[in-house]
Amino acid sequence: MEAMSNTCFLVSMNLLLVLFFLLKPNHTMASDRLSLGQSLSGKQTLISNDGTFALGFFSPGNSSKFYIGIWYNKLPGQTIIWVANRETPTSDPTTSKLQISDLGELVLLNSSKSLIWSSNSTSKATTAILLDTGNLVLRNDSTSEVDLWQSFAHPTDTCMPGGWLAVDKITGEYTKLTSWKNSEDPAPGFFAESMDPDGSNQYVLIWNGSNIYWTSGIWNGHYFANVPGTSDRTIFNLSFVDDKQRKFSSYLIKDKSFITRFVVDSDGQGKQWYWLSDRQQWQTVYTQPLAHCDVYSLCGPFGICDAKNLDSICGCPEGFQPASLKEWALSDWSLGCSRKTQLQCEADGFLPMDNLRLPAKPKSFKLRRYEECRDACLNDCSCTAYSYDNVCSIWNGGIRNLQQLHEGDNGGRSIYLRLAASDLPSSSGSGAKVIKVVLSSVAGVVAILFIAYCLMKVYERTKRAQTLRKLDNSLVQFSYTDLRRITRNFSEKLGSGGFGSVFKGTLPNSNQVAVKKLEGLRQGEKQFRAEVTALGSIQHVNLVRLYGFCSGGNERLLVYEYMPKGSLDAHLFLNESTELDWELRFQIILGTARGLAYLHEECRECIVHCDVKPDNVLLDAEFNPKVSDLGMAKLIGRDFSKVLTTMRGTIGYLAPEWIAGMPITPKVDVYSFGMMVFEVISGKRNNMHSEDGSMAFYPFWAAKKVVEGGSIVSLLDARLKGVVDLEQVTRVSRIACWCIQDLESQRPSMGQIVQILEGALDVNEPPLPLSLQNLAESV
Ligand SMILES: *[C@@H]1O[C@H](CO)[C@@H](O)[C@H](O)[C@H]1NC(C)=O
Ligand SMILES: *[C@@H]1O[C@H](CO)[C@@H](O)[C@H](O)[C@H]1NC(C)=O
Numbered sequence: 001m002e003a004m005s006n007t008c009f010l011v012s013m014n015l016l017l018v019l020f021f022l023l024k025p026n027h028t029m030a031s032d033r034l035s036l037g038q039s040l041s042g043k044q045t046l047i048s049n050d051g052t053f054a055l056g057f058f059s060p061g062n063s064s065k066f067y068i069g070i071w072y073n074k075l076p077g078q079t080i081i082w083v084a085n086r087e088t089p090t091s092d093p094t095t096s097k098l099q100i101s102d103l104g105e106l107v108l109l110n111s112s113k114s115l116i117w118s119s120n121s122t123s124k125a126t127t128a129i130l131l132d133t134g135n136l137v138l139r140n141d142s143t144s145e146v147d148l149w150q151s152f153a154h155p156t157d158t159c160m161p162g163g164w165l166a167v168d169k170i171t172g173e174y175t176k177l178t179s180w181k182n183s184e185d186p187a188p189g190f191f192a193e194s195m196d197p198d199g200s201n202q203y204v205l206i207w208n209g210s211n212i213y214w215t216s217g218i219w220n221g222h223y224f225a226n227v228p229g230t231s232d233r234t235i236f237n238l239s240f241v242d243d244k245q246r247k248f249s250s251y252l253i254k255d256k257s258f259i260t261r262f263v264v265d266s267d268g269q270g271k272q273w274y275w276l277s278d279r280q281q282w283q284t285v286y287t288q289p290l291a292h293c294d295v296y297s298l299c300g301p302f303g304i305c306d307a308k309n310l311d312s313i314c315g316c317p318e319g320f321q322p323a324s325l326k327e328w329a330l331s332d333w334s335l336g337c338s339r340k341t342q343l344q345c346e347a348d349g350f351l352p353m354d355n356l357r358l359p360a361k362p363k364s365f366k367l368r369r370y371e372e373c374r375d376a377c378l379n380d381c382s383c384t385a386y387s388y389d390n391v392c393s394i395w396n397g398g399i400r401n402l403q404q405l406h407e408g409d410n411g412g413r414s415i416y417l418r419l420a421a422s423d424l425p426s427s428s429g430s431g432a433k434v435i436k437v438v439l440s441s442v443a444g445v446v447a448i449l450f451i452a453y454c455l456m457k458v459y460e461r462t463k464r465a466q467t468l469r470k471l472d473n474s475l476v477q478f479s480y481t482d483l484r485r486i487t488r489n490f491s492e493k494l495g496s497g498g499f500g501s502v503f504k505g506t507l508p509n510s511n512q513v514a515v516k517k518l519e520g521l522r523q524g525e526k527q528f529r530a531e532v533t534a535l536g537s538i539q540h541v542n543l544v545r546l547y548g549f550c551s552g553g554n555e556r557l558l559v560y561e562y563m564p565k566g567s568l569d570a571h572l573f574l575n576e577s578t579e580l581d582w583e584l585r586f587q588i589i590l591g592t593a594r595g596l597a598y599l600h601e602e603c604r605e606c607i608v609h610c611d612v613k614p615d616n617v618l619l620d621a622e623f624n625p626k627v628s629d630l631g632m633a634k635l636i637g638r639d640f641s642k643v644l645t646t647m648r649g650t651i652g653y654l655a656p657e658w659i660a661g662m663p664i665t666p667k668v669d670v671y672s673f674g675m676m677v678f679e680v681i682s683g684k685r686n687n688m689h690s691e692d693g694s695m696a697f698y699p700f701w702a703a704k705k706v707v708e709g710g711s712i713v714s715l716l717d718a719r720l721k722g723v724v725d726l727e728q729v730t731r732v733s734r735i736a737c738w739c740i741q742d743l744e745s746q747r748p749s750m751g752q753i754v755q756i757l758e759g760a761l762d763v764n765e766p767p768l769p770l771s772l773q774n775l776a777e778s779v
């Protein structure tokens with residue numbers, strides 16, 4: 001609706017239309033454009049043609065300042081993708097004006113008509129148009145297809161599909177993303193992402209324009225080496241162009257209903273977000289760098305980064321306090337910690353701190369004794385810390401990137417931090433502990449709200465009669481009659497396993513579901529409900545979503561999202577199927593690893609799946625993998641292992657410690673995952689594989705090949721016809737081999753596996769797992 005454009009008024013002198021405009025509240029302009037002579041103020045907005053995006057004044061969080069920004073018009077909340085005047089807010093939007101100036105620039109004037117922001121565009125424009133991609137463009141009406149200026153070329157912290165990161169080889173200008181200072185201040189923060197300033201074909205995350213702390217890896221023709229996830233052409237179309245004028249990287253999304261954006265967050269991480277429409281919330285697909293403490297100067301000067309501290313990742317050492325509590329409360333730690341007492345120079349002392357990763361680039365020199373190192377620091381009033389390890393290392397000024405390590409981490413060192421004598425703990429022995437500043441973070445509040453919400457839901461459900469209820473974003477409780485109707489009296493069986501049979505069903509809203517009838521369940525109804533509720537709260541792109549359940553009398557049923565391509569085993573082990581090329585197989589391995597890593601490491605309560613195998617990896621219409629049957633171990637309880645071991649085929653996936661009846665840790669999933677990966681590579685069940693006609697346990701044979709450095713090509717499924725990325729196959733085979741090590745401590749965690757698959761970590765040559773030989777003989 002181009003309500004405000006003159007042509008519209010001229011053409012339609014229609015009374016109804018005029019009335020419509022008169023009656024319309026004046027806070028929407030209901031137009032996607034702003035033309036010369038018009039202005040935008042107060043609550044007025046531009047809405048893109050299809051309604052996806054809106055532009056107008058907004059005020060972030062509790063801030064009292066106003067900015068011109070673009071946000072998703074149809075999504076709840078206000079997710080900002082672009083800010084015009086990020087450094088020059090206005091306090092009164094009703095008297096401020098966004099308009100096209102006489103010079104043809106887009107400008108923002110404040111109450112006293114002073115210019116506070118300008119597009120600074122050089123070509124004279126007559127119209128600003130908000131496109132359906134979220135791009136704001138300036139055009140001249142008579143040459144309307146030419147963008148004289150566009151917001152995509154001047155992004156703030158977000159790169160939208162269709163947007164780009166570029167370097168202009170002629171002007172030397174970079175199109176880069178710069179983080180907000182914090183959630184309430186869009187002014188440029190310390191973190192930015194851009195093409196490599198050194199000119200290589202990669203992009204980098206950089207702190208304050210000078211310290212690179214993450215690199216994408218060099219473009220290899222298909223993807224950037226350290227972010228192979230983006231090679232997935234089923235979703236992303238990533239491109240890299242290097243011509244005479246520009247070098248740039250851009251991405252497009254194939255499926256227009258897939259809402260996604262890439263953001264350099266004010267916590268220093270680059271994050272790809274996407275919108276979960278059924279949960280009505282944003283979810284990250286990947287973050288870079290993965291380890292949050294790897295972000296340069298995340299905790300500022302004298303701050304200590306501790307990834308394991310859930311209250312606040314940044315803390316201050318003893319004798320220090322947050323430099324600004326206000327910013328600290330907004331998770332903006334960039335100002336770091338300040339001393340409680342100023343230093344006195346000669347009268348100062350040192351606070352010993354243990355098991356830290358120390359900042360790079362100290363002044364180092366060889367000294368024979370620890371005392372000499374200490375004196376060297378004490379006698380230099382600008383020295384703030386020293387560390388001695390045959391070499392004396394000395395730091396001056398504000399120390400950045402101190403990182404707290406924990407038991408089991410390698411490379412921990414001790415450092416001695418200079419403090420005013422009065423701030424030293426009275427018994428300043430070597431055991432002095434770092435005091436963490438604990439502030440109730442936003443995360444904490446959310447967690448409490450979430451728990452309260454869950455309790456409320458459970459309470460509500462137990463009170464309700466058993467009829468079909470559609471509650472948004474939460475589990476649906478079905479009655480048995482409902483499920484009988486939905487599955488047309490359990491007529492279409494999708495499969496059956498150790499825990500019961502699965503049937504296809506169609507909900508009244510015509511969504512398809514898979515209904516699982518649990519068998520052999522002796523759990524009480526109350527406990528079942530509690531477990532199921534917990535399961536319902538676990539949601540991840542690579543985990544099959546639980547929609548609802550039915551629990552009445554002796555019946556226990558679970559209702560899951562329906563996965564059109566069925567389970568992975570059908571695609572792997574049926575000869576006719578040729579659909580799984582290497583790229584898809586790699587994506588399936590990676591997605592499965594992500595799902596399990598989420599279960600192990602990111603859920604509120606760590607869950608061990610206990611039954612990882614191709615039969616439990618389901619594929620959606622685009623072959624994205626989702627792990628199914630999670631939480632069965634808890635639901636089925638003690639009978640679980642009996643069910644598993646009596647199921648043929650499963651035994652080959654069980655870790656030795658499980659078979660030996662020892663306590664179970666997440667590493668049993670790692671073991672099964674490794675076994676599964678071998679099957680994805682070979683396209684055959686492990687225990688049916690033979691070499692030279694003689695029966696041999698495939699993983700043993702494959703592991704030998706990997707360890708002895710034989711030709712990996714002979715491991716491959718013949719259907720792949722050798723069309724693979726050999727480097728990836730090597731990487732994946734090595735991971736699989738590490739996963740099936742006899743000692744669980746030698747196996748990597750699922751989180752590490754994801755990092756290795758994504759190329760963020762390297763993987764060494766694994767040793768040969770010996771117990772495989774026994775297994776090989778017994779199968
Ligand atoms: C705004 O301030 C109030 C009171 O200080 C606080 O409870 C609330 O969490 C803040 N909201 C945001 C979005 O920061
Ligand atoms: C408008 O901006 C000018 C220049 O930045 C400033 O001097 C003036 O105080 C502002 N007026 C108001 C009402 O904020």
Ligand SMILES: *[C@@H]1O[C@H](CO)[C@@H](O)[C@H](O)[C@H]1NC(C)=O
Pocket residue numbers: 117118119120
């Ligand atoms: C436009 O130019 C002015 C003057 O050179 C400068 O102060 C301002 O930051 C520029 N604005 C943008 C958005 O680049």
Ligand SMILES: *[C@@H]1O[C@H](CO)[C@@H](O)[C@H](O)[C@H]1NC(C)=O
Pocket residue numbers: 104124125126140141142143
């Ligand atoms: C728009 O473009 C046309 C053709 O290039 C030019 O003649 C005209 O002056 C431009 N209009 C403005 C307002 O710059």
Ligand SMILES: *[C@@H]1O[C@H](CO)[C@@H](O)[C@H](O)[C@H]1NC(C)=O
Pocket residue numbers: 208209
């Ligand atoms: C960031 O860089 C600027 C310009 O190089 C420099 O002046 C400033 O001191 C740096 N900030 C910090 C906190 O190091």
Ligand SMILES: *[C@@H]1O[C@H](CO)[C@@H](O)[C@H](O)[C@H]1NC(C)=O
Pocket residue numbers: 237238239252
């Ligand atoms: C991917 O994007 C590039 C450039 O934007 C385009 O030329 C190409 O056709 C696209 N490929 C696919 C498969 O969509």
